Amino acid sequence: MAEVTETTAASSSEGQKPAVPETKRLWSDEVDDEEVQPSATEEKAVLELNVDALAIDENTKVNKFLDEPEDSRIQAVTTGDTPYTSASTFEDLNLSPELLKGLYVEMKFQKPSKIQAISLPMIMTPPYKDLIAQAHNGSGKTTCFVLGMLSRVDPKQQSPQALCICPTRELSIQNMEVLQKMGKYTGISSECAVPIESRNNDRSRYRPPISAQVVIGTPGTIKRLMSQKKLGVNDMKVLVFDEADHMLAKDGFQDDSLRIMKDIQRFNSHCQVLLFSATFDETVKNFVSKVVKDYNQLFVKKEDLSLESLKQYKVILPDELAKIRVVKDRILELGENIGQIIIFVNTKRSASMLHTSLVELGYEVTTIHGALNLEDRDKIVKEFKDGLTQVLISTDVLARGFDQQQVNLVINYDLPVKYENQSEPHYEVYLHRIGRAGRFGRKGAVFNFIMTDHDLMIMRKIESYFNSPVAEIPSWGSEEGFKVALKEAGLL
DNA sequence: AAAAAAT
Numbered sequence: 001m002a003e004v005t006e007t008t009a010a011s012s013s014e015g016q017k018p019a020v021p022e023t024k025r026l027w028s029d030e031v032d033d034e035e036v037q038p039s040a041t042e043e044k045a046v047l048e049l050n051v052d053a054l055a056i057d058e059n060t061k062v063n064k065f066l067d068e069p070e071d072s073r074i075q076a077v078t079t080g081d082t083p084y085t086s087a088s089t090f091e092d093l094n095l096s097p098e099l100l101k102g103l104y105v106e107m108k109f110q111k112p113s114k115i116q117a118i119s120l121p122m123i124m125t126p127p128y129k130d131l132i133a134q135a136h137n138g139s140g141k142t143t144c145f146v147l148g149m150l151s152r153v154d155p156k157q158q159s160p161q162a163l164c165i166c167p168t169r170e171l172s173i174q175n176m177e178v179l180q181k182m183g184k185y186t187g188i189s190s191e192c193a194v195p196i197e198s199r200n201n202d203r204s205r206y207r208p209p210i211s212a213q214v215v216i217g218t219p220g221t222i223k224r225l226m227s228q229k230k231l232g233v234n235d236m237k238v239l240v241f242d243e244a245d246h247m248l249a250k251d252g253f254q255d256d257s258l259r260i261m262k263d264i265q266r267f268n269s270h271c272q273v274l275l276f277s278a279t280f281d282e283t284v285k286n287f288v289s290k291v292v293k294d295y296n297q298l299f300v301k302k303e304d305l306s307l308e309s310l311k312q313y314k315v316i317l318p319d320e321l322a323k324i325r326v327v328k329d330r331i332l333e334l335g336e337n338i339g340q341i342i343i344f345v346n347t348k349r350s351a352s353m354l355h356t357s358l359v360e361l362g363y364e365v366t367t368i369h370g371a372l373n374l375e376d377r378d379k380i381v382k383e384f385k386d387g388l389t390q391v392l393i394s395t396d397v398l399a400r401g402f403d404q405q406q407v408n409l410v411i412n413y414d415l416p417v418k419y420e421n422q423s424e425p426h427y428e429v430y431l432h433r434i435g436r437a438g439r440f441g442r443k444g445a446v447f448n449f450i451m452t453d454h455d456l457m458i459m460r461k462i463e464s465y466f467n468s469p470v471a472e473i474p475s476w477g478s479e480e481g482f483k484v485a486l487k488e489a490g491l492l
Numbered sequence: 493a494a495a496a497a498a499t
Binding site for chain 2: 167168169194195219220221223224251252253256265284346347348369370395396397399419429
């Protein structure tokens with residue numbers, strides 16, 4: 001079948017290898033992964049911080065929080081005769097001047113990241129093949145598909161031409177914000193298709209049809225707009241699935257996603273499908289390759305997936321009270337200058353319980369989960385993104401994709417396990433959760449709370465799966481170990 | 493069971 005190459009720092013520096021007669025082409029190209037400093041949002045957030053300690057010190061930011069570019073290997077497999085040349089600059093991509101301006105002026109980007117350099121030519125070069133793309137957390141996948149959508153839209157044609165489906169409302173909104181910023185000078189119109197009011201209020205029947213050129217939203221709303229013919233698919237050129245492995249998983253949104261895909265393909269056979277995620281387990285990978293035909297693909301080995309710049313630790317604790325004590329005394333007490341913190345829990349009840357405990361102890365924490373009404377969810381995310389709150393307790397609603405550069409510490413208060421089989425870790429969720437820290441190669445730390453033998457077993461499986469040992473904090477009762485850990489992670 | 497969104 002297809003041939004596989006790895007892009008490594010040692011591989012050739014230009015172009016692709018010669019065509020292999022009649023079969024597949026190789027992609028073998030070296031790309032530096034010097035991530036662009038995302039200064040725009042950072043400066044804004046820093047200005048609005050009300051806790052001095054939360055601010056990233058402008059003078060030391062580069063040394064302290066931005067690690068060396070990772071030397072990650074991405075496996076690329078392409079099909080057909082189309083040659084792709086990695087884009088070392090955004091100019092290589094034949095973008096409109098308006099779009100380039102958005103990248104430089106609004107986004108403050110300087111050059112494509114590794115995944116961008118490789119995937120963008122694949123997305124933008126006719127005959128516009130489908131693409132399955134895996135890349136590390138925080139490596140700039142959003143830019144890939146947002147830029148892909150913007151560049152393929154015909155600005156003169158006022159109808160939906162690009163559609164992006166995301167697993168949560170929050171992620172849809174975040175992606176929309178990126179799109180609007182990047183596309184600011186293009187005049188391209190966009191609309192976010194997510195539920196607006198809490199519950200049972202079907203206004204969509206009485207709304208005008210969508211004329212926006214790019215639509216981003218959640219499966220249910222999109223499905224409904226399509227079945228009510230408010231969202232036409234006739235001119236659709238690109239269909240993006242963000243967090244694609246989850247969107248196509250059986251316990252994810254497989255049914256909705258397939259339905260949307262098929263409805264589009266029924267009217268429009270040449271709509272390009274782009275699948276992006278940091279994780280694709282074997283089951284999903286196999287399924288996905290049946291869903292899309294004649295696609296290019298980019299994959300990362302699971303052992304290469306944990307971020308180098310992220311230090312992971314485990315803390316052995318005797319009981320639940322100790323968990324709360326550790327959060328309070330070992331982390332919140334000395335965490336004042338370690339940036340923002342997300343504490344992940346497995347259930348809404350666990351979230352509320354922890355929230356109550358910490359508030360009773362006098363800490364200002366906020367909590368988000370799917371049972372809150374939409375207005376509250378929006379408010380809590382906004383406050384956190386604006387730097388008004390330091391500590392956020394969350395269920396897996398924010399496990400994927402949530403991008404807040406100032407998050408340097410993630411706590412797994414509960415370890416993620418599979419629902420069907422509680423003694424199996426949920427490896428993908430683990431990776432996504434910890435990926436909320438260490439965005440764009442920044443330094444970060446993860447604390448995993450281990451309370452039972454079962455927890456310990458789960459943790460060990462995670463360590464061996466990703467082949468990345470997780471250091472143990474010697475004693476939960478002493479401050480020292482936590483200080484050492486945070487220093488080691490570069491946060492203190 | 494987290495989540496989306498509808499029944």
